Amino acid sequence: MSELKADHDKSADELVRLRRMFHQHPEPAFCEYWTTARICEHLDRLNCTVLYGDRLYAEYPEPGLLNNWREADYASALNRFAQDEWIGRLNGRTGAAAIIKGRTASPRIGFRFDIDALPVTESADAAHLPFRQGFRADNGFMHACGHDGHITMGLGLAEALSRHADQLNGTFYLFFQPAEETAHGGRIFSKLPLIKPLDYLICIHVGLSNSSKIVCALSFLADKRYQVVFEGRKAHAGAFPEQGQNALLAACQAVTGLYAIERHSLG
Numbered sequence: 001m002s003e004l005k006a007d008h009d010k011s012a013d014e015l016v017r018l019r020r021m022f023h024q025h026p027e028p029a030f031c032e033y034w035t036t037a038r039i040c041e042h043l044d045r046l047n048c049t050v051l052y053g054d055r056l057y058a059e060y061p062e063p064g065l066l067n068n069w070r071e072a073d074y075a076s077a078l079n080r081f082a083q084d085e086w087i088g089r090l091n092g093r094t095g096a097a098a099i100i101k102g103r104t105a106s107p108r109i110g111f112r113f114d115i116d117a118l119p120v121t122e123s124a125d126a127a128h129l130p131f132r133q134g135f136r137a138d139n140g141f142m143h144a145c146g147h148d149g150h151i152t153m154g155l156g157l158a159e160a161l162s163r164h165a166d167q168l169n170g171t172f173y174l175f176f177q178p179a180e181e182t183a184h185g186g187r188i189f190s191k192l193p194l195i196k197p198l199d200y201l202i203c204i205h206v207g208l209s210n211s212s213k214i215v216c217a218l219s220f221l222a223d224k225r226y227q228v229v230f231e232g233r234k235a236h237a238g239a240f241p242e243q244g245q246n247a248l249l250a251a252c253q254a255v256t257g258l259y260a261i262e263r264h265s266l267g
Helices: 002-024 033-043 053-059 061-068 072-078 085-090 149-163 184-190 246-257
Strands: 047-051 095-102 108-112 169-178 198-204
Touching: 002 033, 002 149, 002 169, 033 047, 033 072, 033 085, 033 095, 047 053, 061 085, 061 184, 095 149, 108 149, 149 169, 169 184
Parallel strands: 108 169, 108 198
Antiparallel strands: 047 095, 095 169
């Protein structure tokens, strides 16, 4: 552990540089091509197996889920970053994984780090540190949820694990997951064949509360989404209004009713 801490202390400046680099280049869900390219480029220098593009999704059990990536977005990325060979290797899909082998095959331990940003315009106020120090994003997106920090944690962990793999028991899997903000990326990565054999899967997220607080739970802040369809019945508004069923009115009533349920930070 002392060696790992010493490594961290020596690499602190590099981790700050990486985090600020990713902060300055945010990309939204399923468009994280530049981000994935930089992750793969960094991992490729380490003692690990790097999976991306077809290498990551080749044996995917539910191909329909892979339709979340749009060809137009990939074409745009290829055009904007024409000299970036890593983007050309992704074959239209974002996200990556790294496998680091220790002294033994087990336990199999996975770590997940999300990589997408939000459609938020970052502040240009002089009091805003990224603006003041020159790493503010100016493309209409922002790592407002801290995923630039998550990526950096993942790359820092990959460096430490690969450097000390001969001293560690187990096989380590690092997953750099796209599209956390839409919840679709988690579903897609949960189906990866690499996930099922894991003994442990550790997912993290930075927060704004007490910096010393560590939360460990199976479903803390888990997200579930539902699609509700309201179906109406058409009728002539003047002649037979009583025969109609107004789907829009039902939807409005449902929304106002849901907001009658009090929301609270404590759940």
